[in-house]
Amino acid sequence: MKMRAASARGVPALGIAADDGIAPGELLMDVRNVSLSFGGVRAVTDVSFDVRKGEIRAIIGPNGAGKTSMLNVINGFYTPQKGTIVFRGHERRSMKPHHAVRQGIARTFQNVALFKGMSTLDNIMAGRSVLMNRSLFWQMLWHGPALTEEIAHREKVEEIIDFLEIEHIRRTPVGKLPYGLQKRVELGRALAMEPSLLLLDEPMAGMNLEEKEDMSRFIVDVNRQRGTTIALIEHDMGVVMDLSDRVVVLDYGKKIADGTPDAVKSDTRVISAYLGVPH
Amino acid sequence: MLASALAGDMDTFPKLLLRNAERLGDRPAMRHKDLGIWQSWTWRQQLDEVRKLALGLQALGLGSGDRIAVIGANRPRLYWTFAAAQSLGAVPVPVYADAVADEMAYVLDHAGVRFAVVQDQEQVDKIRSCAAKIPGLTDVIYDEPRGLALYPPAGLHAFSDIQRSGAERLAADPALGRAWEEAIRTAGGEDISVILYTSGTTGRSKGVMLKAGSAVRAASDTVAFDRLTDRDSVLAYLPLAWVGDHYLNYAQGYVAGLCMNCPESADTVAQDLREIGPTFYFAPPRILESLLTRVTIRMEDAGWVKRKLFRYFIGVARRHGEAILEGRPAPLSGRIAYALGEVLIYGPLKNVLGFSNIRVAYTAGEAIGQDLFSFFRSLGINLKQLYGQTEAFLYVTCQKDGAVRADTVGPAAPNVDIRISGDGEVLFRSPGMFSGYFKQDETTAEAMTDDGYVKTGDAGFFEPDGQLRIIDRARDVGRLKGGALFAPKYIENTLKFFPEIKEAVAFGDGRDFATAFLNIDLQAVGNWAERNNIPYASYQELAGHGEVAKILAAHVDATNLRLSREPVMAGAQIGRFLVLHKELDADDGELTRTLKVRRAFVAERYAPLVEALYDGSAEKYVETEMTFEDGRKGSVRATVRIHDARTHAAPTAELEAAA
Numbered sequence: 001m002k003m004r005a006a007s008a009r010g011v012p013a014l015g016i017a018a019d020d021g022i023a024p025g026e027l028l029m030d031v032r033n034v035s036l037s038f039g040g041v042r043a044v045t046d047v048s049f050d051v052r053k054g055e056i057r058a059i060i061g062p063n064g065a066g067k068t069s070m071l072n073v074i075n076g077f078y079t080p081q082k083g084t085i086v087f088r089g090h091e092r093r094s095m096k097p098h099h100a101v102r103q104g105i106a107r108t109f110q111n112v113a114l115f116k117g118m119s120t121l122d123n124i125m126a127g128r129s130v131l132m133n134r135s136l137f138w139q140m141l142w143h144g145p146a147l148t149e150e151i152a153h154r155e156k157v158e159e160i161i162d163f164l165e166i167e168h169i170r171r172t173p174v175g176k177l178p179y180g181l182q183k184r185v186e187l188g189r190a191l192a193m194e195p196s197l198l199l200l201d202e203p204m205a206g207m208n209l210e211e212k213e214d215m216s217r218f219i220v221d222v223n224r225q226r227g228t229t230i231a232l233i234e235h236d237m238g239v240v241m242d243l244s245d246r247v248v249v250l251d252y253g254k255k256i257a258d259g260t261p262d263a264v265k266s267d268t269r270v271i272s273a274y275l276g277v278p279h
Numbered sequence: 280m281l282a283s284a285l286a287g288d289m290d291t292f293p294k295l296l297l298r299n300a301e302r303l304g305d306r307p308a309m310r311h312k313d314l315g316i317w318q319s320w321t322w323r324q325q326l327d328e329v330r331k332l333a334l335g336l337q338a339l340g341l342g343s344g345d346r347i348a349v350i351g352a353n354r355p356r357l358y359w360t361f362a363a364a365q366s367l368g369a370v371p372v373p374v375y376a377d378a379v380a381d382e383m384a385y386v387l388d389h390a391g392v393r394f395a396v397v398q399d400q401e402q403v404d405k406i407r408s409c410a411a412k413i414p415g416l417t418d419v420i421y422d423e424p425r426g427l428a429l430y431p432p433a434g435l436h437a438f439s440d441i442q443r444s445g446a447e448r449l450a451a452d453p454a455l456g457r458a459w460e461e462a463i464r465t466a467g468g469e470d471i472s473v474i475l476y477t478s479g480t481t482g483r484s485k486g487v488m489l490k491a492g493s494a495v496r497a498a499s500d501t502v503a504f505d506r507l508t509d510r511d512s513v514l515a516y517l518p519l520a521w522v523g524d525h526y527l528n529y530a531q532g533y534v535a536g537l538c539m540n541c542p543e544s545a546d547t548v549a550q551d552l553r554e555i556g557p558t559f560y561f562a563p564p565r566i567l568e569s570l571l572t573r574v575t576i577r578m579e580d581a582g583w584v585k586r587k588l589f590r591y592f593i594g595v596a597r598r599h600g601e602a603i604l605e606g607r608p609a610p611l612s613g614r615i616a617y618a619l620g621e622v623l624i625y626g627p628l629k630n631v632l633g634f635s636n637i638r639v640a641y642t643a644g645e646a647i648g649q650d651l652f653s654f655f656r657s658l659g660i661n662l663k664q665l666y667g668q669t670e671a672f673l674y675v676t677c678q679k680d681g682a683v684r685a686d687t688v689g690p691a692a693p694n695v696d697i698r699i700s701g702d703g704e705v706l707f708r709s710p711g712m713f714s715g716y717f718k719q720d721e722t723t724a725e726a727m728t729d730d731g732y733v734k735t736g737d738a739g740f741f742e743p744d745g746q747l748r749i750i751d752r753a754r755d756v757g758r759l760k761g762g763a764l765f766a767p768k769y770i771e772n773t774l775k776f777f778p779e780i781k782e783a784v785a786f787g788d789g790r791d792f793a794t795a796f797l798n799i800d801l802q803a804v805g806n807w808a809e810r811n812n813i814p815y816a817s818y819q820e821l822a823g824h825g826e827v828a829k830i831l832a833a834h835v836d837a838t839n840l841r842l843s844r845e846p847v848m849a850g851a852q853i854g855r856f857l858v859l860h861k862e863l864d865a866d867d868g869e870l871t872r873t874l875k876v877r878r879a880f881v882a883e884r885y886a887p888l889v890e891a892l893y894d895g896s897a898e899k900y901v902e903t904e905m906t907f908e909d910g911r912k913g914s915v916r917a918t919v920r921i922h923d924a925r926t927h928a929a930p931t932a933e934l935e936a937a938a
Contacts, residue, residue, distance in 0.1 A: 158314035168546035170315065225425065 022088065022196075024054035028229055029074070029197060034083030036069055043069040044080070045253045051197065056223050057231045058240045061250035062273055067233040068110060070250065071199050074231070075107055076100040088196065101130050106195035108186045110202045110233075116175030120185050123174055124160055127192030128153040160188045163225070164218060180211035187218065191226070198222070200232040204239055212236070216243055237274070241265060249273065290468025290492040293329075293366040295533040297463060299509075300326035303536045306509050311355045312543035312551060320355065322536065328355075328442070333363035334455060335445030336394070339418060339436070343368030346390050346474065348416075350374045350383070351398025353515040353524070353541045356422050356438055360396045361529060365472060365491070366463050372474045372486070373520040375872045376402065377865075382484075382872075384409035386476050387416060390486055390717065395419045396438070400426040403435070468492020474717050475522050477669050478873040486717030487522075487669045497672045497711025498530035500693040504677070505639045509536035511558045514633075516548045521873065523643070526673040527561050552633030560640040564647040565874065567662075569802070570632060571654055572778050576806050592620035593657075600657030605681045625658045634660055641665050641677070643688070644873070646749075646768070648776035652685040664688045666749060670726065670733050671695075672711030676747050687746035697747065698732060704753045705739045706732040738766075755878065757788030763850020765793060767878060770853065773841055777834040778803045779827075782863050782870075784881050785853070786889055792854035792926075794892040796881065797831055798822075798863055804830075819860045819917055828858055828922060835924045843927035852926040855892050859885075860917035866906045891921055 022028055029051040036044040044066045051057045059067050072078045074085065076095040084091050087103060095103075106127075114123050132139065132153065138146035161167055164184050169177060174185055183203060190198055203219065204212045216239055222228050234240045240247060241261040249257040249264055251273040257264050264270055289295055299308065299322040308325040310317050320328065341347060347364045349371050351357050357373075364371040372390045374383055376398065383405055387395065393415055397403055403421055410416070420436045421427060427435070449456050472491035476484040515528040532539045537559070542551040562570075578589050599613035609617075629635045640655075640662045647664065655662045665677035666688035675697065678689035691697045695709040712733055715723040726734055738756050739749040750756070751768040759765050767785040770793060774783040781800035787793035799822050808815055808824075815821040839852040863869040869881050882889055884903070891899035902916045 155314065158316075162314055165544065167315070167543045168550070171550075221426065224428075 022053045024052075024227070026053050027051075027086075028053040028088065029231075030086040031070075031074070032084050032086070034070075034073055034080045034085070036066075036073055036078055036080045042253050044073065044250075046083070047248075047250065047253070047255045048083075049248045049255065049258055051229060051231055053196075053229055054223075054227060055229060055245040056219070056243055057229075058244035058247045059231065059233045059250060060235075060237065060240050060247060064252075065250040065273075066253040067250055068201060069253075071107070071201055071231075071233055074100075074197075075105060075199060101193060104193075104196035105199065106190040106193040106197075107199035108183070108190050108201060108203060110205060112179070112182045112186055114174045114182060114186055114189070117173055119171050119173055120166055120169045120177075120188070121157065121161070121171065123185055124157045124188045124192050125153065127189035128157060130193055156194075157192060160191050163191075163221070164188050180207050180214070183207070183211075183215065184218065187215075187222070191222065191228070196229060198228050198230045200230060200234075202233055202235060204234060204236055212239060219243060289534075290495050291365060291463070291466055291470070292472065292491065292495065292530070292533050293362055293463040293466070295495065296322075296326055296329060296362050296366075297460060299533065299536045303509050306536065307512075307538040308532075308536075309355045309358070309539050309541070310555070311541040312547070312554075315543075317540075317554070319538075325359070329359050329362045329366065330456060330459060331442040331445035331449065332356075332359050332438075333366045333445065333459060334448045335441035335443070336363055336369075337367055337459075338444050338448060339394070339441065341367055341369050341394055345369040345394065346372050346392040348372045348374050348387055348390065348392040348395040348397075349519060350395060350402045351376050351422065351519065352545060353517075353519060353528075354398060354422060355541055357396060357398065357519060358515075358529060358539065358541075361473070361525075362533075366459065368462075368466060368470060370471050370474055372476070373525065374476065375478070375518055375520045377518075378872060379866065380405040380409045384412040386484055386486075387413045389484075390474055390476070391415050393417055397421050399423040403427060403430070466491075468495065471714070473525060475525060475669050476520060478521070478871045478875070485719060485722060487713045488715050488717050489672050489711070490714050493711050493714075494530055494672055495534060497674065497709065498526065498534040500710060501674055501677070502531050502535045504693050505559070507531060507535040507537055507559060507639075509538075511535060511537040511638070512540060512555060513537060513559045513561075514540045514542065514548070514552050514555050514557045516542050516545075516552075517561070518872070522667070522669040522673050523561060527559070527641075530672075531559075549633070553631065554633075556633055556636040558636050558638045560634070560637050562640070562642055563644040564642055564651065565645070567642060567647070567651055567655060568778070571651055572800070572803055574628065574632075575778070576802070579806075579810075589624060592616075592624040593654075595620050596625065596657035597653065600659060601653060604656060604659055604661065605683070621659070629658060629660070634658075637661065639663070639680075643667060645875070646772040647685060648772075649685040650776065656683070665692070666747060667692075668735060670713045670735075671707060671709050672713065674711065675705075675707050675709065675735070678746070682744075682746075684746060687742055687748045689747065690745045691747075696732075699740060700728075700734075702753070703738045703740065703756075705735045705737050705747065705749070707735065708732050759787055759793065759851055760789060760791050761850065764848065765851040766848065767793075769848060770795065770838070770842065770851065771876070773838045774834065777837075779807070779830055780834060782876060784863075784876050784878055786878075786882060786892070787851055790893060793851045794889075795835070795853050795856040796859045796885070796888070797835075797856060798859055799827060799831070801862070818862055819915060822858050822860055823917065823920070828920065831856070831858055832922055832924065835922075839924060840927050843929050849929045853924050854926065855921055855923050857888060857892065857919050857921045859888075860901070860919055861903055861905060861915050864905070867904075888919060891919075897921055 027050055032048050034044055034047050059070055061067050073080050076097045076099055161170060166184055174182060204215050223230050247261055247264045249270050256269045257267045304323040305321050307319045308322040310319040347369050349357050349360050361371045372392055374386050403419060406419055418434050420438055420441055422438045424437055468491045470491050471488045472494045474486045474488050476486050513528055517524040528539050540555045542548045578586055595616045599609045599617050602609040603617055637660050640660055643665045663678040663683050665674060667673040667675045674692040675695055676689045677692045695707055698706045700706055706728060736753050737749050738751050738753040739747055742748055751766040755767055757765045765787045770785040771783040774780050779800055780797055782798035784796040785793055801818055804821060804827060835853050835856050842848045842852050865872055870876055887901055888899055898918050898920045900918045902914055904912055904914045906912055
């Protein structure tokens with residue numbers, strides 16, 4: 001908790017962070033009155049919240065609360081019927097996921113979505129493709145400027161491998177790895193994009209205690225050492241409260257609370273959403 | 280040659296560093312894999328690194344007689360700290376990096392360290408958590424800055440900053456560098472070179488003080504014995520605080536001028552070994568065992584043709600491999616088949632294991648099974664045994680090329696004098712022997728005989744061919760109620776030769792018969808379970824499985840049969856045994872940091888189970904506290920079943936019965 005408080009105060013980030021000209025603690029993304037429905041099903045109803053540069057922002061809620069839908073809206077995978085999102089000062093209503101990537105939003109998935117047959121190294125290298133400048137022609141030739149560029153990217157990837165302590169699986173096909181490590185590789189791929197906003201969809205789902213502790217440490221380190229702003233969805237309340245600076249609570253697609261972990265924890269609506277209300 | 284010719288005036292490691300930088304200037308001294316690429320330093324560059332560090336440490340106040348702790352994995356910077364400290368007359372004290380905070384605090388405080396050079400945040404945290412217990416410690420220097428940015432800076436320094444300050448001092452006043460070299464040249468070999476803390480198999484760790492001159496002398500002897508030169512290379516992967524690492528990598532490395540390679544991380548050792556292909560290799564039997572298990576498992580999963588080829592050629596190797604290795608006569612057909620096997624199986628296998636270039640390999644620390652030992656030798660790897668201890672600065676005995684056996688540890692090492700005391704204890708006098716336990720004169724006196732021999736605490740005897748055979752810790756050898764000799768370690772080792780048994784603890788002193796606790800090997804038994812469609816959720820569940828018990832019962836039976844054939848041991852066969860519900864763990868104090876069983880502690884901790892082994896009950900409910908890696912406690916509950924084992928009559932009795 002002590003460490004988190006420090007970064008909430010906007011301690012300058014260490015290491016590399018995507019330079020988007022926004023000072024730590026200032027508004028990075030503003031979600032305004034977003035509503036999303038599928039036919040008659042209202043997944044998200046009139047939700048507003050903001051994400052500030054350099055913080056860890058959690059979106060929590062019981063099953064079916066609309067957390068992943070919200071993330072998919074931010075990510076550009078869904079286009080909301082109502083509301084707007086302002087990211088790095090640009091307002092947008094509809095966009096495609098690859099536009100989101102270009103804008104500096106990277107994400108991981110609730111169910112690991114890696115290239116199973118490829119090695120850890122290649123998976124993370126794939127994350128750099130968006131940053132590669134040479135044309136397909138040069139890349140296929142794999143010579144001259146394309147090679148120079150690849151070496152530069154490889155160095156960044158090796159830094160990520162070192163950072164996530166996955167040197168021993170550098171050459172292992174991802175499909176052969178245990179789940180906890182796959183999650184780490186996926187985080188590595190997202191980091192390779194050097195995002196200004198990193199979206200993590202249940203980064204600790206299905207992990208055992210030790211894996212959760214490892215992952216928590218990496219999330220904190222990513223935020224602190226690399227200065228990456230993180231928005232994460234998580235089910236495990238304990239983890240969220242320890243990790244995040246501010247928490248948004250959704251229930252049945254509506255925002256029911258927003259604030260520091262301590263404030264949210266004692267909110268009666270949150271307690272009843274999680275524990276149920278006596279009938 | 281380099282070593283023996285100059286051993287006289289080369290009596291400290293910093294002197295050897297200067298010599299190597301001069302003579303082997305551009306030969307590689309150190310490699311470390313970083314960001315996926317092997318970085319290397321020549322002897323000249325290594326001297327520069329050590330000089331910068333030494334001058335930086337000097338500015339911080341490190342001086343003659345100070346103790347400086349070194350805590351972390353095998354990394355160039357930590358090895359440089361040894362030489363840098365020694366060059367200033369300070370004494371490095373390497374500490375086991377996986378020690379829990381309390382153990383570490385004890386050693387740091389006992390050694391009276393003023394400085395500590397540590398690898399990363401984990402070690403810094405451990406030291407800070409018990410700072411109150413180490414009042415003498417003023418400064419901590421860390422290698423990896425990750426996570427430490429917001430720590431209060433008082434008394435905390437980055438390694439790179441220390442080296443930078445050293446470089447700045449040198450640039451401002453080049454005379455400092457010359458004075459530093461002069462101080463190295465005038466230092467004598469009578470100073471303490473290093474204090475190595477024992478792993479604490481028998482109670483609290485003791486600080487073994489080693490003099491520079493004797494350390495260099497001992498290393499020179501074995502470098503000459505195994506003809507190590509600057510063309511050799513080693514992979515430094517064993518704990519920094521262990522005498523073996525300090526001797527085989529640091530001491531022999533400086534004497535021979537060979538290249539030391541530091542792995543990328545503890546998890547990548549197998550891959551790094553393959554990439555480096557060292558010429559000199561050391562592995563305790565435990566690691567060889569796990570290598571063999573890994574090979575066996577992979578072959579079981581391989582295709583039909585490969586499996587057949589592997590079985591056939593391993594058979595050829597078993598019949599002729601060792602004879603060919605030792606240059607003994609072997610039939611021509613055997614030689615042809617072996618040569619073919621080298622191309623098809625042994626060569627590729629050695630390549631995968633990283634053993635292609637090995638010229639000399641040693642194993643030590645515990646007894647090694649004949650099958651395991653022969654397996655590696657039959658592939659053409661010159662694997663030998665040595666026997667040693669911290670008090671000897673490693674070597675007491677070692678086997679010569681061509682005179683190698685699995686059940687002995689060889690004749691006395693060069694210039695070592697061995698004697699067996701009246702009650703069977705091995706005593707020695709050697710060039711590298713210690714000058715005493717730090718701050719424990721009384722204990723030192725107890726460990727020595729009146730005429731200057733060191734008591735090893737091991738019971739053993741010489742075989743007719745002059746090789747020493749160790750049977751057990753002298754004080755552990757006991758007797759059953761009936762008077763039969765009970766050597767627990769001998770029984771445990773015989774059990775542990777089975778791949779399914781990872782650990783065994785034998786009891787029996789003063790009892791009617793011998794009994795044993797067994798730990799299954801999760802890798803081997805888990806693989807077996809997978810192939811036989813036996814589901815399990817945890818170690819505990821697999822260990823308690825009925826089919827597993829059947830396999831282990833067969834192994835216990837085979838062990839008894841083997842014991843029955845040894846006249847001395849036949850009386851102490853295993854009467855009853857159980858499969859322990861929990862893996863023995865150093866964090867719970869059940870094993871030492873070098874992973875040796877602490878038998879008395881285990882007996883006390885599991886006293887109800889020991890009783891159940893002797894009172895005839897068929898099962899017993901127990902609850903055991905365990906410690907997690909982060910120091911929190913939990914507990915495991917289980918009902919452990921007790922099994923009876925069959926004992927065998929000695930072969931002579933069988934013959935009589937048949938007649």
